[in-house]
Every structure is written in C-alpha cells, then in structure tokens.
Amino acid sequence: MKLFAATLLVSATFVAPALAQTNAPIKIINVGELSGPGATVGTNFKNSADLAVAEINAKGGILGRKIEIVHFDTQTNPGVARALVQKAIDENPYAIMGPGYSGSVKVSAPLAAQAGIAQVMGGEAAELTQLGFNTLFRTSFGQQSSMPKIAKYIAENLKAKNVAVIWVNNDFGKGGRDMVTKELTARGVKVTADISTEAGQADFAADVVKAKSGNPDAIFIYLNEEESARALRELKRQGVTVPLVGETTLIGQKVIELAGDAANGARGHIGLTVDAPNDNLKAYGKKFQEKYNYIPDHNGIKGYLGVYMIKAATEKMGKVDQKGLPDALKGLTILAAKEPGILMDLTIDKNGDLDRDSFLAFVENGKQVVKETLPKMSK
Amino acid sequence: MMNFINLILSGLATGAIYALVAIGFTLLWQTSQTINFAQGEFVMVPAFFVLATLNLGMPLPIALLVGLALSMLVLGVLFKNLLVDPMLRHGVLPLAICTMALSIFLKETVKEVYSAEASPFPSFLPEGNLIFFGANISIQSVSIFVFAICAVLALQAFLARTSTGRQMQATAQNPYVAKLLGVPVERMIMYTFLINAALVALASFLISPVYLAKFSAGETLGLAAFIAAIVGGFNQIRGAIVGGLLLGIVDNLAAAYISTQYRGAVPLFLLIAVILFRPQGLMGRAEERTV
Incomplete structure (x- = not known):
C-alpha cells in the first residue's frame, strides 16, 4: 500500500507539470511602437491585438488554450526594438508580433529567424520579405504590391505628367519612394521634385514650398501618420490645390483626425480600412470603437489580423508547435467565411507576403470614402 | 521670388514663437539666474491643459483661459515655489540639472x-490664404x-512704462540695490515667473495647431528657443526677439536651399559663430563678473 502511494506521489510530481504545460496559455509577445513618433502605429496595433486575444479567449482560446499577450515598447527606436525582440526570444514565446516600423523590423527579423520563431509584423517596406528571413510575415501589403496601383492611378486616372514626391527618410519611406519613382517613370510620369523629410518632423513649410516650385500636376506623399497630418495642414496653409495622392498612411483614420479639414480631397490606395464595403471590417471597427472610443486605422486592423493569422495556422497544424508555425503560415489561405476574424479572404505566400482585396479611397468631409475595390492580384 | 516670400513669412511665424519662448529664458535668467531646460516642455504642457478642458465640454475661448490660468499656476507659481526657490540656494548648476x-x-x-x-489642437486664428x-x-x-509680436510689444510697454515693470527691471539689474530702494524683490521675481508662464502658454496656443499637441513637442522648440536666446543675447529681451526671428528664417531657408537633413545643423553653426565672434550675442551687452 505504501509502495502504491509512493508511486502515485512520484507520478503526480512528474506528470502534473506536464499537464499544466499542456493547458498553459499560449504566449505571444508584441514588440511595438508604444511611444515616440510611431506611437499612433504601435498603439493601434496593440489595442487591436488585445481585442482579438480577448475575443479568442472568450471563445475558448486556440485548440482549447488561452492566449497571453505581453507588450514591449520600442520607443520607435530600431536599436531598442532589436534588443526587445532578443528579450522576447529569451522568454520563449509561441510567436512574436510587430514591430510596425520597417526599420525596426529589418534589424530585429534576423534574431527571430535565427530562433525559428514566427514574427508577424506591420512593416511595409518592399525589401523586408526579400531578405530571406523565413519566419517573417506581413499583416498588410508590401510596397511592391501597392505602388504599382498608385502609379497607375496617377498616370491613367489623374493623367499627371509631373509629380512631386514627399517622403520620409527611413526604411519605410525610402522603399516607397524608390518603388513609386520606378513605377511612375515606367509610365512616362516625371518626378519634378524629390523631397526627403525627417521622421518626427514638425515643420513642413519649406518642403511644401519646394514641392510647389516644380509646378506638379499631383503630389505624392509618403510619410508616417503624424507627419502626414502636419504635411496636409501645411499644404492647405499654403493653398496647394493639386491632387494629393498617397498610400494608407495618408488617408488613415488617425491622419484624418489630426489633419482635420486639411485631409479633405486627399486620396490613395488603401489596403485595410473599416470604411470598406465589407461587413466583417465594419463589425471589427464597431467593436474596436466601443472598446477604445476611437476609430481604428489600418495599423489597428494589422494587429487584429496578426493574432487571427496565428490562430488559423495553429488550427491548421492541429497542435501548438512553435517551430512548425512559420511553415504552417506559408502558403496558407484563410477564408473569412470560415474564420471571420481574418476579415477578408487572405493568402500568404512563401515569402510572407499577402494577397487580398484592397481599396481606392478619398477623404470627403472628414471621412474616408471607398470608391473602388481592387481585387486580389491572383484573381 | 514667390517661394522666397513664402519661406520668409513662414520663417517669421515660427521665429516669433521661438522669440516668445526665448524671452522667457532671458527673463528668468535676468531676475533669478534660472536656466530652465524644461522651457520646451513648458510650451507643450499648456496645450494639454486646454485639451483636458475641452474634453469637459467647455468652449474654446474658456478652455484657452483655463489653460492660461493653469499654466500660470503650475508653470509659474508652483515651479518657482517648489523647485526654483529650494534649489537656487545651492547654485545655478544644481537648479539647471533639476530643470532637466x-x-x-x-x-x-x-x-x-x-x-x-x-x-x-484647434486654432483660434483665422485660416485661409x-x-x-x-x-x-x-x-x-x-x-x-502678428499675435506673437503684439504680445512682445505689450510686454515691452509693460516693462518700460509701468511702475511694476520698472521695478522688475530694477530687480533684474541689481536685486540688492532694488531691495534697498524698497522694491519688493520677491514679488517682482514671482511676476517674472508668471510672465514666463503666460508667454509659453501663448506660444503653445499658437504653435500646437500646426505642430499638433504631443508629449514630445517641446523638444525641438526648447532647443531652438535656447539657441535663439544665446544668438540674440541672453541678457536682452530685444536680443531674444532678434534671435528667434533670425533662427526661424535661417531654419526655413536652410531646409529649402540646403537640405532638410542638415536644417537642424545650421542654427548650431550660427550659434558657434556667435559664441566665437560675439559671445554676448547679437544684441546682448557684455557683462563683467567677479570670479
């Protein structure tokens, strides 16, 4: 009898931790820009990731396990971002989310790739998925997908011959500027003013004067959110009336809020927006607004999708396998009909790039108005 | 030419803000030997006082008045009583570190x-072109x-044409003699802190609609105003005005005709040149000090 009791005790000692491990929460670490110039990006991403985690946990989690999400603040500093991704890896998470800034992604992705941990991030610079980091996955389009659509719009719809390009001198901005310049030139559109600006820049008076001096038919603006808002205000202050064209960062909800009336008339290609004619996106936007009392921008949608991408890939594997997650994400097609949290049908290619519908939107009366849905490239 | 006019004008507008903040630097230095390295943040904080008041449902004019009053209380009275007075007796350097x-x-x-x-941040000024x-x-x-320059002129008139203003000048020139002459020196110093708080609040209300209200908004402004005060002359209000306007114009012209990347370096070159060739500043007065 004593022998039986001792056996039970020893078994319990060894088996209990293993059982506890099986039911332990799935740990995701989000490394994001929660302060500094990128606070808008990181805060939206964080809030939406929290929303998605709360939803999934309320429905029982992933394969019966709850998600635990922890947030680290990069202060919008690539050096800090790299150090925090290393710290995250040391904590052995199931997956890493973020950062949102391309420069921070670029310096931190090698660490995640070396550790074999999936990194689901918000960066949009074209080169990020071409550098061979096989654990890196986007939550939005890369510039190689969005810029051809914008250049086509400028050349064919606006029939512009001369364009001024205002861009932010970081990895995100330079990638976009190189890509759009190439695409515009290929379509016979001349870049008459190529204006680089600094991240966090407050005063755009001189830059707008330079842009005007080339008498452009349109101005392409590729800045981060806060700088986009300041640039739009300055363009209005100086009475610029030519079309202002950009990508998601020019006509996002936060930019419209910050720029006020100055955002009216701005237009561009947008990968993710709660104003799209899509019931899932609208429902997500409503839930977000109820919880946080403001309208999420595309960065918010990225954070939300990121969590659901991890969920879908894990369910495809049928097990929580940290090392298997990157392979499970590659080539994955997630249908919104089966997983509404993914919002729109989505395909992830072998490089971590995405394919899905996108939109052409204008800002009218302080609201983003989607004019056209652009189909998946593979359609 | 049109571009040049635009650059000069927007440079003057930014420069006038720098001047308001730089005047605060010079006033505090003259009356209490305080170098306030938190001056940039003093410009940032009033905007948030106003936003908090607006969130309570107050109209903009009321919110601006509340913001001004709170700024004078927190950045004037509390700043002087809780930080400057206890630290100043230990010397200028400990106080400067405290302001950092x-x-x-x-x-x-x-x-x-x-x-x-x-x-x-809402603007109370007219828009359009x-x-x-x-x-x-x-x-x-x-x-x-125009608004910033009117504020500066009003301050100049107050200092030159009122009894209180002249007592403040006397305090700035020599507090010991002023005290012997019956000037309430402590009260005059408090007035200086209140004026500084009012100036930074005004600068905040003018610039925040353009730069947006953000916790880090004071970093650039504080540095620019500090440079403007030194370039113009730390011991002269008119020096702070000239320094501020000059810096605003130089900054804009550098961004347009040299490079946006190097725009931040040009004011520093100007600062070095002034320190080398005219250490008292463009409008400043050389002062002898006993060592």
Whole structure:
C-alpha cells in the first residue's frame, strides 16, 4: 500500500507539470511602437491585438488554450526594438508580433529567424520579405504590391505628367519612394521634385514650398501618420490645390483626425480600412470603437489580423508547435467565411507576403470614402 | 521670388514663437539666474491643459483661459515655489540639472496621463490664404506672427512704462540695490515667473495647431528657443526677439536651399559663430563678473 502511494506521489510530481504545460496559455509577445513618433502605429496595433486575444479567449482560446499577450515598447527606436525582440526570444514565446516600423523590423527579423520563431509584423517596406528571413510575415501589403496601383492611378486616372514626391527618410519611406519613382517613370510620369523629410518632423513649410516650385500636376506623399497630418495642414496653409495622392498612411483614420479639414480631397490606395464595403471590417471597427472610443486605422486592423493569422495556422497544424508555425503560415489561405476574424479572404505566400482585396479611397468631409475595390492580384 | 516670400513669412511665424519662448529664458535668467531646460516642455504642457478642458465640454475661448490660468499656476507659481526657490540656494548648476529632470518628468507624465499619440489642437486664428505680390500667403502664418509680436510689444510697454515693470527691471539689474530702494524683490521675481508662464502658454496656443499637441513637442522648440536666446543675447529681451526671428528664417531657408537633413545643423553653426565672434550675442551687452 505504501509502495502504491509512493508511486502515485512520484507520478503526480512528474506528470502534473506536464499537464499544466499542456493547458498553459499560449504566449505571444508584441514588440511595438508604444511611444515616440510611431506611437499612433504601435498603439493601434496593440489595442487591436488585445481585442482579438480577448475575443479568442472568450471563445475558448486556440485548440482549447488561452492566449497571453505581453507588450514591449520600442520607443520607435530600431536599436531598442532589436534588443526587445532578443528579450522576447529569451522568454520563449509561441510567436512574436510587430514591430510596425520597417526599420525596426529589418534589424530585429534576423534574431527571430535565427530562433525559428514566427514574427508577424506591420512593416511595409518592399525589401523586408526579400531578405530571406523565413519566419517573417506581413499583416498588410508590401510596397511592391501597392505602388504599382498608385502609379497607375496617377498616370491613367489623374493623367499627371509631373509629380512631386514627399517622403520620409527611413526604411519605410525610402522603399516607397524608390518603388513609386520606378513605377511612375515606367509610365512616362516625371518626378519634378524629390523631397526627403525627417521622421518626427514638425515643420513642413519649406518642403511644401519646394514641392510647389516644380509646378506638379499631383503630389505624392509618403510619410508616417503624424507627419502626414502636419504635411496636409501645411499644404492647405499654403493653398496647394493639386491632387494629393498617397498610400494608407495618408488617408488613415488617425491622419484624418489630426489633419482635420486639411485631409479633405486627399486620396490613395488603401489596403485595410473599416470604411470598406465589407461587413466583417465594419463589425471589427464597431467593436474596436466601443472598446477604445476611437476609430481604428489600418495599423489597428494589422494587429487584429496578426493574432487571427496565428490562430488559423495553429488550427491548421492541429497542435501548438512553435517551430512548425512559420511553415504552417506559408502558403496558407484563410477564408473569412470560415474564420471571420481574418476579415477578408487572405493568402500568404512563401515569402510572407499577402494577397487580398484592397481599396481606392478619398477623404470627403472628414471621412474616408471607398470608391473602388481592387481585387486580389491572383484573381 | 514667390517661394522666397513664402519661406520668409513662414520663417517669421515660427521665429516669433521661438522669440516668445526665448524671452522667457532671458527673463528668468535676468531676475533669478534660472536656466530652465524644461522651457520646451513648458510650451507643450499648456496645450494639454486646454485639451483636458475641452474634453469637459467647455468652449474654446474658456478652455484657452483655463489653460492660461493653469499654466500660470503650475508653470509659474508652483515651479518657482517648489523647485526654483529650494534649489537656487545651492547654485545655478544644481537648479539647471533639476530643470532637466523636470523636463523628463513633464514629458513622461503627459505621456502616461494623456497619451503618447499626437492630438489635434484647434486654432483660434483665422485660416485661409491671401495673394500678396503673386504669392499665396497663409493668413494663419501672418496671424501667428502678428499675435506673437503684439504680445512682445505689450510686454515691452509693460516693462518700460509701468511702475511694476520698472521695478522688475530694477530687480533684474541689481536685486540688492532694488531691495534697498524698497522694491519688493520677491514679488517682482514671482511676476517674472508668471510672465514666463503666460508667454509659453501663448506660444503653445499658437504653435500646437500646426505642430499638433504631443508629449514630445517641446523638444525641438526648447532647443531652438535656447539657441535663439544665446544668438540674440541672453541678457536682452530685444536680443531674444532678434534671435528667434533670425533662427526661424535661417531654419526655413536652410531646409529649402540646403537640405532638410542638415536644417537642424545650421542654427548650431550660427550659434558657434556667435559664441566665437560675439559671445554676448547679437544684441546682448557684455557683462563683467567677479570670479
């Protein structure tokens, strides 16, 4: 009898931790820009990731396990971002989310790739998925997908011959500027003013004067959110009336809020927006607004999708396998009909790039108005 | 030419803001030997006082008045009584270090209490454009310049033409003699802190609609105003005005005709040149000190 009791005790000692491990929460670490110039990006991403985690946990989690999400603040500093991704890896998470800034992604992705941990991030610079980091996955389009659509719009719809390009001198901005310049030139559109600006820049008076001096038919603006808002205000202050064209960062909800009336008339290609004619996106936007009392921008949608991408890939594997997650994400097609949290049908290619519908939107009366849905490239 | 006019005008508007903040530097230095390295954050904080009041449902004019009053209380009275007075008796350097710590405290507090994100700030000035010699001139830029310069002129008139102003000048020139003559020196010093708080609040209300309200908004402004004060002459109010306007114009011209990347370096070159060739500043007065 004593022998039986001792056996039970020893078994319990060894088996209990293993059982506890099986039911332990799935740990995701989000490394994001929660302060500094990128606070808008990181805060939206964080809030939406929290929303998605709360939803999934309320429905029982992933394969019966709850998600635990922890947030680290990069202060919008690539050096800090790299150090925090290393710290995250040391904590052995199931997956890493973020950062949102391309420069921070670029310096931190090698660490995640070396550790074999999936990194689901918000960066949009074209080169990020071409550098061979096989654990890196986007939550939005890369510039190689969005810029051809914008250049086509400028050349064919606006029939512009001369364009001024205002861009932010970081990895995100330079990638976009190189890509759009190439695409515009290929379509016979001349870049008459190529204006680089600094991240966090407050005063755009001189830059707008330079842009005007080339008498452009349109101005392409590729800045981060806060700088986009300041640039739009300055363009209005100086009475610029030519079309202002950009990508998601020019006509996002936060930019419209910050720029006020100055955002009216701005237009561009947008990968993710709660104003799209899509019931899932609208429902997500409503839930977000109820919880946080403001309208999420595309960065918010990225954070939300990121969590659901991890969920879908894990369910495809049928097990929580940290090392298997990157392979499970590659080539994955997630249908919104089966997983509404993914919002729109989505395909992830072998490089971590995405394919899905996108939109052409204008800002009218302080609201983003989607004019056209652009189909998946593979359609 | 049209571009040049636009650059000069927007430079003057920004420069007028620098001048308001730089005058605060010179006033505090003259009356209490205080170098306030939190001056930039002093420009940032009033905007958040106004936003908090607006969130309570107050109209903009009331919110601006509440913001001004709170600024004078917190950045004037409390700053002097809780930080400057206890530290000044230990010398200028410990006080300067304390103001650096205050700068970090203010930034982090605003970030924690309000948000790390930028917020839109309503403008109380007219918007729109007018055509001037073929150039499209921003009415807002002109208004900022005019408003700031009027504030400076009013301050100059107050200092030169009122009894209190002259007593403040006497305190700045020699507090010991002023005290012997019956000037309430402590009260005059407090007035200086209140005026500084009012000036930074005004600068905040004028610039925040353009730069947006953000916890880090004071970093650039504080440095620019400090450079402007030294370039113009730390011991002269008119020096702070000249320094501020000059810096605003130079900054804009450098960004347009040299490079946006190097725009931050040009004012520093100007600062080095002034320190080398005219250490008392462009409008400053050489002072002899006993060592």
